[in-house]
Amino acid sequence: MKNDDQIVIDKDKEKIDNICEECKNEDETVKQNLIMYSYKICNSCNISKRIFPI
Ligand SMILES: [Zn+2]
Numbered sequence: 465m466k467n468d469d470q471i472v473i474d475k476d477k478e479k480i481d482n483i484c485e486e487c488k489n490e491d492e493t494v495k496q497n498l499i500m501y502s503y504k505i506c507n508s509c510n511i512s513k514r515i516f517p518i
Pocket of ligand 1: 484
């Protein structure tokens with residue numbers, strides 16, 4: 465049981481820190497966009513990327 469708990473904690477540490485790769489700001493939306501688009505990006509950066517897709 466304790467081993468399972470540790471694995472979950474390690475996964476969270478690795479993936480979820482809520483820091484946008486574009487603007488380096490911490491934002492709750494980064495986590496959502498990471499799940500949806502596989503990009504660590506906040507909503508404001510995501511919108512600007514959609515308008516100017518490079
Ligand atoms: Zn951003």
